[in-house]
Amino acid sequence: MSASARIIPVILSGGAGKRLWPLSRLGRTKQFVSLGGEGSLLRQTAERVSDEDRFAAPMIVAAEEDEEAIVAELAGLGPPRLILEPGPRGTAAAVALAAAEAAEEDLLLVLPSDHAIGDTAAFLDAVERAAPAAAEGWLVTFGIRPDRPETGYGYISRGRALADGLFEAAAFVEKPPHEMAELFLAHGDHDWNAGIFLFRADAMTAALGLHAPEVLAGVRASLAAARREGTRLSLDGEAFAAIPAISIDRAVMEKADRVAVLPVTMGWSDLGSWDAVHALGPRDANGNLLSGDVVAPDSRNCLVRSDGPVVVALGVEDLIVVATERAVLVARRGESQRVGEALDALESRRQKPAD
């Protein structure tokens, strides 16, 4: 590719969910945490698209308060373009910002900052294969081949073939019931929506204008009032707060005409729960994934992680144990997605009078 055809990575460094509690209590969102021992997820994401022959300097759309952490985390990788949001407004606003900041013909590769991709070569190959369709105006999504009937993700069903390995996206199904997820898995014609997209900036802007005009207008108003210093862009709080908070999937991808899906197998995980972290991580001979000041004698198939205290896990099996100075999680493997419920229970107990 020529330099002018380089792809601009757009790394979304937004909020973190409850599911990786208690790390969330450390004041660090998930992308700043090392979950597999190879640096933070954010840094891994940036490194994955750091080949200057293929990619331009990334745009990073992030929370204003994370600026320092991001710069520190990406030290040595070349200066990113920072788009700093005064508050979270969902991925539609973030993608619209990047599209509005780019030149019309630029190809943008949208990447969540807190996912793992085990097979970088497969990922880069998929991006290369998707580029021609994106250059023609297709909004290309990368579909992850499901290996289980996950009910927490969105699915994309494949329509007619557009090119070798590329399909029109026939429908988006968000968080299907279990029976439907089983069917999707059995039929093999649905892929997970990983939130990774490749498109021309003007194609996305046009789709936003058609399907989410308030988002686009809000982003433009906010950009008009933004402060710019070098590669750093700070958005105006008042205009930004008026933008509807919505995801790019819901705002555009589910509605637009020319949406394609490129199924890819690349060792992807959203590391959305400690179970997912355990499944992906480098486990020892006992099936344990240990990190921090931890020992686990006679323990098997456990994730034991400390970001502070000494942890002794003695004679236990199939547990998730995560400890910080302020909070500790001990969960049966397979249950770690339910941490949110437990926290709600804790919260409601605290609101009762002390017993």
Next chain:
Amino acid sequence: MSASARIIPVILSGGAGKRLWPLSRLGRTKQFVSLGGEGSLLRQTAERVSDEDRFAAPMIVAAEEDEEAIVAELAGLGPPRLILEPGPRGTAAAVALAAAEAAEEDLLLVLPSDHAIGDTAAFLDAVERAAPAAAEGWLVTFGIRPDRPETGYGYISRGRALADGLFEAAAFVEKPPHEMAELFLAHGDHDWNAGIFLFRADAMTAALGLHAPEVLAGVRASLAAARREGTRLSLDGEAFAAIPAISIDRAVMEKADRVAVLPVTMGWSDLGSWDAVHALGPRDANGNLLSGDVVAPDSRNCLVRSDGPVVVALGVEDLIVVATERAVLVARRGESQRVGEALDALESRRQKPAD
């Protein structure tokens, strides 16, 4: 009883073992901790012998550095006589100190400060029944009826009957192998040595003179150089450090001639492991013993305790979970006695070069 016949409780507030790690890391030894929600074990011990018709003010043999904690813990119970040790020298020295400080004909009731006794009436009744033999010069031990083949305790075998419910102690067996402990349990003629003793001060002094003369001489030399302020006695460090460190069981009880055992069922537990704490504690309908800032949805038969961080125990069974800011234990129930091993493993790992 007349006032002159009152018994002097001698509460031994010595060191704590490793087994209740990680509480030991809080800088509080076990007797200062509330394990069942009814105040510290030390205070419970003192309250158990606070009836002024039966008992004189207690002597408390304690570590010098614990003075403040003891005074605070016993606030409102009347001033104890404090015997402050500059370092730990074992229970023989502690008992010898109390015996030397008492009048010859005083009856001394030696009590560990970190045990639980569920049935105070049974305990007081046993003390009353033992008093006549003690007044005659017997060293009376209180034997706990075993309910399991515990290999971590000492056993006392019953010899000939001396009076109703009182037996000569035929032999002491320290930490028997499992097969032997099974036999003891089956035969029913062995009781656990709980380290609770009743004796005349002069009978103990005489037995110490015969069987542990170095301990007695060391204690006397240390007392000669001690500082006295009111009810507070501070021992001389140099003389005290020369005393052989040995238990009163090994120094005297296993060897002396007139040793008796009074078997008693009184809901005793040494709370020597988290399993013991769980077994004794007030469990909820799910079999959980929870304390501190803790929730345990869908969890059963667990002890979950926090002395600091929020703890979420989610969908787990038969676990011991104890958390402080600096250390966390997660152990299968039945394994908590092995914490010492795990700590040794941690220590040896730390001495290796970082990997």
